[in-house]
Amino acid sequence: MTRFTRWTALTVAAALLTAGCGGSSDDDSDDDGRSGGTALDWGRCEASGDTPAPGEDWQCATLEVPLDWSKPDGSTIGLALIRARATGDDRLGSLLFNFGGPGGSGVSMMPSYAATAAELRERYDLVSFDPRGVAASEGVRCRDDESIQAAESSVDGTPDTPAEERAFLQDAADFGKGCRKTAGKLMAHVSTTDTARDMDRVRQALGDDRLNYFGISYGTELGGVYAHLFPEKVGRMTLDAVVDPSADTVGHAKNQARGFQTALDNYLRSTGRDPGQGSREITELLERIDSDPLPTSSGRELTQTLALTGIVLPLYSKTSWPVLTSALEAAEEGDGTELLALADGYNERDASGRYGTTTHSQRVISCLDDKQRPTLEETKRLLPEFEEISPVFGAFLGWDTAGWCHDWPVPGQFDTPEVSAPGSAPVLVVGNTGDPATPYEGARRMADELGEGVGVVLTWKGEGHGAYGSGSDCVDSTVNAYLLDGTVPEDGKVCS
Structure with missing residues (x-):
């Protein structure tokens, strides 16, 4: 089962290529660029698996942080960091990036994003990290590849019978048990709050008085939580593709159902089709695939869940819409190869x-x-509402609310994250009206919850997940002016 990850559009572009188609309670004193008494030892970055080492501009280091922030002198874990030094002489400090997920690797992502952030690099060291529980920072793997593929082919993400419901929930429970087995004690210490506290240690280790930060997608939630915990340490912070901090689990699922349906409607209009009729045709295609999975050139079958995942991927970027057209046309003709390739890209299957x-x-x-x-x-009672919000994506996202954390081994910590940040420096909140994964309304709600005089909204009337670096000179110049010169735009500025 795969929740539609709140992840940056650049990652989705890479996936398409792969597919072949309350205030601070821890006001730690700064330690002259050190954290926990240990300076960062920057060195050459190494290759990771099939990912080659980045170029000579990049350096990597490991930062030790407490496993349990309530026991700061107890066991530690290592956080993997990466940086490229500023290219100009008028250096402002470090700019820390989180590209989303949660679960995305900043260490692998940062070099790919460097071209987009080239102007920012003139005055900032570009820095990112793997949050705790991710990739090189004690990354968690909950099941092996064979088991993942078996679940993809046998578990229906929108179960239609009692037997399919039981298999759906059993798979969810088994996944959680696998996570518990591999993560151990770490499983109770990978919250967004834990990572926000880690980021303040990163700030200290980098030698910065304040945290300059660029959060994308889930990284906006992480940035908001940091601002709440450490408002006096916020420097220049930009949040792009904003997660709605007022939404709980069901609310997030509804938001995504609206967002992806809106993106699909816009895609259908771009092809000259009526959105209502086009959605009905896609729904009928998915129903046929549910009953009779499509063959593919690899010998694997395209199930309904994989087909839906394949449809989702190109909606993250308008430049990928022609890929969706080709994949849908092939599926209508009985060939699931292209949609399966897209789903594999989204699911990181090589x-x-x-x-x-x-x-x-x-x-x-x-x-x-x-x-x-x-x-x-409860989920069954919600399904009609989800299906009314989105005839294509509603059922999947509705069922996801029941399966995602079913029988989870550790309890959840909050209904919604706390992001109020009185006393913080201004935070630039960037919303895109056509964002499928983090709908635009989340930007205004984030700004409202950050507080008066803190949240400043910049709107882009565009398509795709994220605004900066997506083709709008207005957005890019406004963000750059804020991060480089401290120029705060008027709240409510619109870029079309």
Whole structure:
């Protein structure tokens, strides 16, 4: 099962290529660029698996932080960091990035994003990290590749019978048990709050008085939580593709149902089709695939859940819409190869059948964060509302609320994250009206919850997940002016 990851559009572009188609309670004193008495030892970055080492501009280091922040002198874990030094002479400090997920690797992502952030690099060291429980920072793997593929082919993400419901929930419970087995004690210490506290240690280790930060997608929630915990340490912070901090588990699922349906409607209009009729045709295609999975050139079958995942991926970026057209046309003709390739890209499955672990880490983090656990009966009562919101994506996202954290081994911590940040420096909140994964309304709600005089909204009337670096000179110049010169735009500025 795969929740639609709140992840940056650049990652989705890479997946398409792969597919071949309350205030601070821990006001730690700064220690002259040190953290916990240990300076960062920057050195050459090494290759990781099939990922080659980045170029000579990049340096890597490991920062030790407490496993349990309530026991700061207890056991520690290592956080993997990466940086490229500023290219100009007028250096402002470090700019820390989180690209989303939760569960995305900043260490692998940062070099790919450097071209987008080239102007920012003139005055900032570009820095990112793997949050706890992710990739090189004690990354979690909950099941092996063979088991993942078996679940993809046998578990229906929108169960239609009691037997399918039982298999759906049993798979969810088994996934949680696998996470518990591999993560151990770490499973109770990978919350967004834990990572926000880690970020303040990163700030100290980098030698910065304040945290300059660029959060994308889930990284906006992380940034908001940091601002709440450490408002006096916020420097220049930009949040792009904003997660709605007022939404609980069900609310997030409804938001995504609206967002992806809106993106699909816009895609259908771009092809000259009526959105209502086009959605009905896609729904009918998915129903046929549910009854009779499509063959593919690899010999694997395209199930309904994989087909839906394949449809989701190109909606993250308008430049990928032609890929969706080709895949849908092939599926209508009985060939699931292209949609399966898209689903594999989203699920981080390579040609040899190996899967990435972003969704493993995402689930461990989000299930520790989210207290809400809808039961099977509660979910069934919600399904008509989900299906009314989105005829294509509603059922899947509705069922996801029951299965994602079903029988999870550790309890969730909160219904919604606390992001109020009185006393913080201004935070630039960037919303895109066509964002499928983090709908635009979340930007205004984030700004409202950050507080008056803190949240400043910049709107882009565009398409895709995220605004900065997506083709709007207005957005890019406004964000750059804020991060580089401290120029805060008027709240409510619109870029079209």
